[in-house]
Amino acid sequence: MTTMTQTAPSSAPMASEKNVLLSVRNLKVWYELRKWGFGLAGYVKAVDNVSFDLHEGEAIAIVGESGCGKSSLMKAILGLVRPHDGQILYQGQDIFAGGRAGLRWYRSQVGYVQQDPFGALPPFMSVRRILEEPLILIGMKNREERLARIREVMEEVKLSPPEDFLNKFPHMLSGGQQQRVVIARAMIRNPRLMVADEPVSMLDASVRVEILKLLRQIQEEHNLAVIYITHDLSTVRYFSERIFVMYAGKLIEKAPTDELLWHPQHPYTLALLNAISDPDASNARKLREVPPGEPPSLVSPPPGCRFHPRCKYRIEGVCDTEVPPEFEARPDHFTACWLYDERFADRRQALEADLQFD
Amino acid sequence: MSAQSSTSAQPVLKTEDLVLYFRTTKGVVQAVDHVDFELDEGRAVVVIGESGCGKTSFAKAVLRLLPRNVDTYTGRVYLDGEDIMELDDEEFRLRIRWAKMSLVPQAAMNALNPVLRVSDQVAEPLLIHDRQVTKEEAFERAREMFGYVGVPESFLHRYPFELSGGMRQRVAIAMALITRPRLIILDEPTSALDVLTQANIMNVLKKIKWETGTSYMLITHDVATSSELADDVAVMYAGQMVENSDAESFFSEPLHPYAKMLMAAVPKLRGDEELEFIPGQPPSLLNPPSGCRFADRCPFRFEKCDEDPPLFLVGDRKVKCWLFEKEAQGVYGTQPAVATGD
Numbered sequence: 099m100t101t102m103t104q105t106a107p108s109s110a111p112m113a114s115e116k117n118v119l120l121s122v123r124n125l126k127v128w129y130e131l132r133k134w135g136f137g138l139a140g141y142v143k144a145v146d147n148v149s150f151d152l153h154e155g156e157a158i159a160i161v162g163e164s165g166c167g168k169s170s171l172m173k174a175i176l177g178l179v180r181p182h183d184g185q186i187l188y189q190g191q192d193i194f195a196g197g198r199a200g201l202r203w204y205r206s207q208v209g210y211v212q213q214d215p216f217g218a219l220p221p222f223m224s225v226r227r228i229l230e231e232p233l234i235l236i237g238m239k240n241r242e243e244r245l246a247r248i249r250e251v252m253e254e255v256k257l258s259p260p261e262d263f264l265n266k267f268p269h270m271l272s273g274g275q276q277q278r279v280v281i282a283r284a285m286i287r288n289p290r291l292m293v294a295d296e297p298v299s300m301l302d303a304s305v306r307v308e309i310l311k312l313l314r315q316i317q318e319e320h321n322l323a324v325i326y327i328t329h330d331l332s333t334v335r336y337f338s339e340r341i342f343v344m345y346a347g348k349l350i351e352k353a354p355t356d357e358l359l360w361h362p363q364h365p366y367t368l369a370l371l372n373a374i375s376d377p378d379a380s381n382a383r384k385l386r387e388v389p390p391g392e393p394p395s396l397v398s399p400p401p402g403c404r405f406h407p408r409c410k411y412r413i414e415g416v417c418d419t420e421v422p423p424e425f426e427a428r429p430d431h432f433t434a435c436w437l438y439d440e441r442f443a444d445r446r447q448a449l450e451a452d453l454q455f456d
Numbered sequence: 457m458s459a460q461s462s463t464s465a466q467p468v469l470k471t472e473d474l475v476l477y478f479r480t481t482k483g484v485v486q487a488v489d490h491v492d493f494e495l496d497e498g499r500a501v502v503v504i505g506e507s508g509c510g511k512t513s514f515a516k517a518v519l520r521l522l523p524r525n526v527d528t529y530t531g532r533v534y535l536d537g538e539d540i541m542e543l544d545d546e547e548f549r550l551r552i553r554w555a556k557m558s559l560v561p562q563a564a565m566n567a568l569n570p571v572l573r574v575s576d577q578v579a580e581p582l583l584i585h586d587r588q589v590t591k592e593e594a595f596e597r598a599r600e601m602f603g604y605v606g607v608p609e610s611f612l613h614r615y616p617f618e619l620s621g622g623m624r625q626r627v628a629i630a631m632a633l634i635t636r637p638r639l640i641i642l643d644e645p646t647s648a649l650d651v652l653t654q655a656n657i658m659n660v661l662k663k664i665k666w667e668t669g670t671s672y673m674l675i676t677h678d679v680a681t682s683s684e685l686a687d688d689v690a691v692m693y694a695g696q697m698v699e700n701s702d703a704e705s706f707f708s709e710p711l712h713p714y715a716k717m718l719m720a721a722v723p724k725l726r727g728d729e730e731l732e733f734i735p736g737q738p739p740s741l742l743n744p745p746s747g748c749r750f751a752d753r754c755p756f757r758f759e760k761c762d763e764d765p766p767l768f769l770v771g772d773r774k775v776k777c778w779l780f781e782k783e784a785q786g787v788y789g790t791q792p793a794v795a796t797g798d
Contacts, residue, residue: 163650302506304721307733332723373655375680376724379703386655
């Protein structure tokens with residue numbers, strides 16, 4: 099675990115030297131809204147102009163509230179929805195360019211860890227069948243070979259001895275064991291990339307730590323690239339090297355983990371961090387500051403910066419009309435907020451005063 | 457506030473030797489096992505523990521919301537000094553449940569009736585429990601409660617599906633508040649919500665507590681968020697109460713080994729502590745070990761742990777662990793007296 103906290107800051111500059119594994123370019127995932135079943139009535143812009151690079155062996159976290167589009171982004175990356183516009187390049191190739199066969203190969207390169215392990219495992223299949231199916235799909239014909247691979251992966255996720263679990267059904271396992279089966283299923287085809295959608299949110303505190311440590315260990319051993327999707331900023335530090343914060347379909351802040359936790363730049367990130375409790379008795383004596391209102395509708399998001407109606411630092415006439423570009427507020431730390439434009443440097447002081455942490 | 461003055465007064469809620477066992481096809485599940493517990497007026501206690509430790513069953517035992525497969529349900533529950541276990545079911549329903557103690561159930565936001573307007577649902581408990589109240593007065597009170605919990609009045613006549621998750625959760629809290637109960641039991645009130653909504657709901661609960669002096673019992677597995685409301689902390693493990701302390705002392709230094717290890721598993725936003733998990737699994741409640749139930753996973757285990765420890769009083773704190781036998785001032789509760797060995 100010590101390695102977790104140590105690798106996080108040091109690997110950030112290294113990341114740019116590594117190969118880019120997955121590159122998302124101006125991705126738009128828009129869902130059509132139909133009027134009376136036909137006739138276009140507009141779009142739900144779940145993911146709007148998102149770009150980022152993921153390097154080999156790098157773990158990133160995408161953080162946002164429900165309805166911010168993080169699941170749509172994930173589905174596009176898994177090749178489950180076709181983007182409205184933009185590209186997803188895996189090792190330089192557009193994942194949708196190769197047709198069905200291409201997608202099939204791409205999906206064998208990607209492991210997917212679902213949020214709710216019980217819901218993700220078919221209740222009528224034994225652990226053995228659950229883990230065997232992906233191998234059959236990639237054409238591993240030899241029974242013994244399949245079983246050997248299953249045993250190997252089960253040992254790796256610490257479901258050992260495998261014999262105790264092979265013939266069990268999901269309901270016979272505890273939550274932590276179920277999640278281990280899900281991870282084993284994601285790992286069984288030796289993927290290069292793993293997408294983990296809130297892998298620990300349904301688990302108890304102690305089990306949560308076990309699973310986070312396991313994921314980190316697997317990631318390091320296999321030099322696996324990981325996209326960790328979560329709403330819980332307090333667990334990302336133990337797992338990811340970079341954090342992307344998502345709000346209303348856009349990535350509003352991208353930074354290395356410790357940098358983001360200690361020096362958040364965007365007012366929304368600051369609000370998220372301020373809302374998280376560390377266990378401390380003094381919490382009960384004070385109210386937490388929470389921005390008013392709720393995230394906007396993705397059908398007709400507010401013009402300009404999408405956070406401006408809830409933002410107490412907003413600049414009238416700018417934030418409510420012009421979409422903020424990405425500014426490099428600090429080295430390797432990007433944020434989409436007008437306060438970092440040189441023109442508004444004087445307006446930034448109010449925010450900077452609130453950015454002091456101890 | 458009232459918390460200091462009430463230490464000598466009688467507690468709002470007190471349980472003595474509370475037992476709730478369930479019958480299942482595999483045997484008897486000892487969900488709540490001899491729990492002694494008290495909560496002073498105007499204070500909030502958080503009951504923390506992992507899933508399956510009996511914390512929800514404990515709340516159900518207090519509220520007498522029992523499923524059909526109850527095997528044993530014994531002990532005493534005192535509300536404001538009155539023994540409510542003596543009451544028959546009808547009287548309990550009329551005078552206690554929702555009149556003096558109300559509940560915000562787990563996933564309350566999905567527990568609202570989808571075909572009734574939220575105003576009707578919020579006013580309903582008042583109309584049932586207070587025969588003098590007219591419909592108009594009840595709606596007026598519902599409006600007032602909406603103000604408390606921060607739901608705009610224009611939402612009164614909406615249906616649940618027209619409200620967001622956070623708003624529905626607030627409506628459920630308004631429903632629990634409307635009869636001005638002495639005690640509100642909240643079962644995982646924020647666990648399905650986003651971080652910002654969570655912080656908002658916690659703010660609402662704090663304000664209500666400061667303004668009305670209502671006592672809370674908050675049941676949760678989320679230790680970090682629980683500290684937002686806690687005056688006292690009660691830790692449950694395998695159906696038993698293993699520690700009961702004031703929040704100040706608990707969050708700076710938990711006593712029971714399980715509580716210590718649980719706290720070490722809670723991620724902190726910043727800082728470099730390493731996270732630790734607790735090896736092994738909690739014992740089955742079908743046939744729990746006769747000694748300390750945490751012994752198998754405990755790094756401090758010694759011979760004595762084969763016997764069931766009592767709740768030792770350490771200062772104002774109570775802890776069910778033999779390690780504290782020496783420094784304890786005594787034993788709390790009704791459990792069989794310990795034979796002092798020497």
